[in-house]
Amino acid sequence: MEKSESGSRCCVVTGAAGFVGSHLCERLLALGYIVVGVDNFFSGRRENLLSFAAHPRFFFHERSVTESRLLHELYGAHGPFETVFHLAAIVSVPYSMDHPEETLEVNYGATVRLLNEAEKLGVRSFVFAGSAAEYGTQDRMPLRETDAGSWTRWLSPYGEAKYRATTAVASTRSPLRGVSLRCFNIYGPRQDPSSPYSGVISRFVDMAVAGRPLTIFGDGFQTRDFVFVDDVVEAYCRAGISEKADDSGSGGIYNVGSGRPTSILDLARLICRLTRRPESITFCSERPGDIRHSRASIEAIARGLGWRPRIALEEGLTKTIQWMHGEAQSLGAKDFPDGDLSEKK
Template sequence: PSTDTVLVTGCAGFIGSHVVEELLRSHNAVVGVDNFSTGRMENLANVIEDSRFSIQRTDLTDTVAFRRVLEQVRPSAIIHLAALVSVPQADRDPDYNFRINIEATHVLAETAAKLGVRRIVMASSAAVYGDAHQGALHEDLMPCPLGRYGAAKLISEQILAVAARVGGASASCLRFFNVFGPRQDPSSPYSGVLSKFVDLGRQGKALTIFGDGEQTRDFVAVRDVARACVAAALESEARVEIANVCTGAEVSLNSIATMIQRLVPDLPAPVYLPARENDIKRSCGNPDRARTWWGFEAKAPEKALQDFLVGAL
């Protein structure tokens, strides 16, 4: 590649926009790609004036156009975040899930190999583990996704791993746990719980908790996720990697509700509704691998959650 440019797919999304900011903090030229279906220009307000950043409005399911962008930019590394991010929608529209969450990865891997791209980082998900395992989830466990979203992420990991093995770009597949932070869209029924809680809290409305609220998640701050993506993209070692991006700690929904209640004392008590079907009771990742490889350490969740909630409410 002729440039030291990093290309970010899904640049206008919740996580993508933070990744662009983080890349620019470490002085890289960045080309962002987005189709603006769920991504929003407002998310890029902090970087839009930066001369080192430019945007290509391209849909990754238009494989001809996507290939052309890659050939024009010839990036040294790619951070691939564009995806159908709704788990239930992936099961409702499997064809679209296939095109964006699988086929686009294939196009990216093959084109990157031809262009001599050094490195690809892909957003994978804790969804690849399913719920067959007890205790902290580590990368050597047998994946067992429960739906098409997790399956597509697992297949994409394999596509990149094989491409790397046969001479393509080296690849990092980062399994994100429950990401939260500024710019997460609260508007869909399946939006991340933190974005919904903040939205309700700001409106002075009772939080809705599905089930008894004792379910736990490994909540990781979006700024930390962005740091992990950039560390993986810029590292020089050419290995194929799969690594959790998580804190290693579990936080229950009830304890988050309590934090919010303290910050908004007039908020009515939470409303408990029936548990979601197939809701995972406990989810927690083992963070050791990302720490060993990149020295990546996410902020402890209580502190990160408190900081976020104080700023957002």
């Protein structure tokens, strides 16, 4: 195994084989970091690691974030970490409804333990994947960071566990800097469209590329705040790496979104146009528990981290569609080596 020589340029990314985590690993490697990835493939995919698995500064451990002393063991193998990016989670809201205790343990309990370990190991920053689900049901838009609290009516154990974890992360004391990024609807290449509960963009693009009609739950006038994965990765990097002092007053909690509402019907029409398909849209009944509107206020992150979204919806959708076309033609992950990649030859 290889240890970080300086000890100052090494990051841990949990959920490295996931949609967002894999993009974050790629960016950190491009920035010159040693990246220690952790994932147990609960929902992540080996093929997400393909483009950087063999990188000499990437190390992968097939482990669960629920394992005790995980960070201590990684420290022993790779040396000190500058930042822990904690993205691993049970991400399916319906799964969380069926498995509330497991969701609380993975999404909240494990986060608190990792946070305590990070504190003891002298990690500089701990960046957590919070979620818009922490806001539960709300009428007031746009949603500000202070709009979630103990009074919130969460719609799922997923939302509640994320809220509790965010609160723990934001309560850390100096020298450890805890930041939670409450991301809204993230989309982009590598998002898995295979589950009926996948992000709406990945499902729509998948249906459109396959020439199937796009299915909308409800009337299509519900709105969401979509943010492209590269913009989200930029927010993670600014939160975990930048030296900029936070003067936003948001206590280390930031929304990450476009700040713009897009209706599901407009989204479906746009995807039909960009994939050059006839507008073929079907409607079925609203899903219980779905919120009507969701939109982020992004003032705090603009002030605190100097972040703003750069990729417009049409541009991001075009990139996602191009990727999905490539996926449809590819042979999958048959060349990916199995097992642990923590040792480099």
